[in-house]
Amino acid sequence: MASLDVDAVQVFVTIAEQQSFTRAAEALGTTQAAISVKLKRLEDRLGEKLIERTPRRVRLSARGAAFLCPARDFIAAHDRAVAGLAVEPRRLAIGFLDYAAGTELPALLARLHAHDPSLVIEARIDSSRHLLDAYDRGDLDAVIVRREDDRRDGEVLGVARYGWFAMPDFTWRPDEPLRFAACAATCSERIMATRALDAAGIAWTEAFLGGGTAAVVAAVSAGLAVAPLAHRVVPFGAIEVSARLKLPPLPAAEILLHTRVTDPHSRAALRTLVSAFREHRVRAG
Structure with missing residues (x-):
């Protein structure tokens, strides 16, 4: 043998x-x-x-x-x-932008645990800005986030594509402010959307603000507003309404990995997570 x-x-x-x-x-x-x-x-x-x-x-x-x-x-x-x-278990604290992993997050974490069962995984889901702030403070060992305007570091993992999404019966008259939903006043998606609307000369009002991407998805599903969403988190039944409502196109954003992990075992575990992340994005299209 x-x-x-x-x-x-x-x-x-x-x-x-x-x-x-x-x-x-x-x-x-x-x-x-x-x-x-x-x-x-x-x-x-x-x-x-x-x-x-x-x-x-x-x-x-x-x-x-x-x-x-x-x-x-x-x-x-x-x-x-x-x-x-081991006297003390190894810890790996990872932050995920909520829509970056999509519904595959449990599978990604399971893959990471299977690769190294001795690793204590701490996962956090939040906005890119909050995750980057926590990473810079040293609270997180690695983060998967969208590229922010003021940062040029990080490893590119993929691209998030955006559109304006609403339920099929959502209506808007051009002589009224556009009702849209955003996750928070400082979130990247809100800033991106309001810049595009202002540049196109479209008046807008926030029918729903706060609560994260899950709350925005709920507002769209309820027919309360249109929302700038990544294609990976579009709620069931919602459609892209950019052409029908003549809304401005939204730019794509790069999804990045930032990490300060140095020990070989944790780096190997993190590369396994990155590999699984890319595989899921390829299958999801």
Whole structure:
């Protein structure tokens, strides 16, 4: 029976999740050459080709795909054993912009926990500005937020696209102020929307303000107002009314990861979360 090296199995799992030797090396705090050697050692030990690598693509072989779940279980069992000896558990505090993860947030957190059960995860959901303030104070280790005008740092994870959404029976006469809902006076979406309306010369009034994205979605669902929403959080039954109401287009916004995590295990866990986040966004379109 072949005995397995924990580091080599971790390299295989990380490459599989990142689909990149470069990102896997970064997540593990090492070099591409080092992880290539460890992967080769594991493949030789098992007598199987696990990863197929071309200049354009990194993917699992058929045997690699079959080995991935047992490999994750192996790493998780190892981490649980090591965690039993730890004096103090490791903590990872992450902030999420509410619409950035969408309805997949529970699945993302479950993926993170499965990757490292010994990690104590603290999740916070809030607006980008509040999350960035908490991150700058050191209250959060990492945040996934939309790009703010005054910041140029962070890793781009994707793009959030916006539109004006309302229920099909929502009506507005151009000689009246547009009734719209926003999450808070200082939220990025409200600022973006009011700038666009002002530039287009459209009078507006806030029929609903505050309570976060969930409250704005509720206001739209109730037919109280139109709202500037990311396409990922549109309530059931709502439609985009930009063309029908002749409302100005809303700019897309980049979704960024900011992190100060430095220890290899936490960085690897965070890269797993990022990989899962990107996978969900691709499937969601």
